[in-house]
Amino acid sequence: MHQLDLFSPSGTPNTVKETAGAAAKVKVKKTVAAVATPRGKKRGRKSLKELSEDPGLIMELDKITLDKQYYSISEVATMFKVNTSLIRYWENEFDILQPKKNRKGDRLFRQEDIHHLKLIYHLLRERKYTIEGAKQKLKEDHKLAARNFEMVQALLKVRGFLTELKDQL
Known part of the structure; x- marks a missing residue:
């Protein structure tokens, strides 16, 4: 028809x-x-909000005792819950991050490097600085940025203690 x-x-x-x-x-x-593509799931890169779902990551890292002298890049990446490629990128971008390398070329992070990574993570993921802004902040006054970071962490510890105390009452 x-x-x-x-x-x-x-x-x-x-x-x-x-x-x-x-x-x-x-x-x-x-x-x-x-x-x-199921509903609710996006394809492509995750947003910073999705990546930093755990706002107390730095607090958790402070609780971990760093008992080893050197840490591999995979151990550091699991501490910060990021990819190893991001750690390597931050190493290239920030001058304060200088991990030691062995003959094979593997990165060995010292406790000082992990402290620098905490500061970089705080500026980029928690304070939402851009890469250039974080570089400039660290270049202007590294000691001031580190002191501010430590004060914020101390205040967060006090806040956590007070909320626990309030919950017990």
Whole structure:
């Protein structure tokens, strides 16, 4: 059975089956796309908010005792809950971060380097500085930035203690 399509540019007759088949193909493509990306999940890079879901990460790091002299890059990355590539990138971007390297080229982070990483993490992820802004802040006065960071951490410890005390009452 042929049906004349008045709205097609050529005015050629189409069958009903062809138009129904084309509509079914479009529906199938839409459902496949819906299955490929489930609702609520975005593709691509995660936002900083999603990456720093744990605001007390620095507090947790302060509780960890650094008993070893050197830490590998994978250990440091798991401490900060980031990828090793991000640690390497921060090493290239920030002059204060200078981990020791062995003959093989593996990075060995000292306690001082981990403290610098805490400061960089605080500026970038918690205070939301850009890379350039954090570099400038550290270049202007590294000691002032470190002192401010330590004061914030001390105040957060006091706040945590007070909230625990309040909960016990």
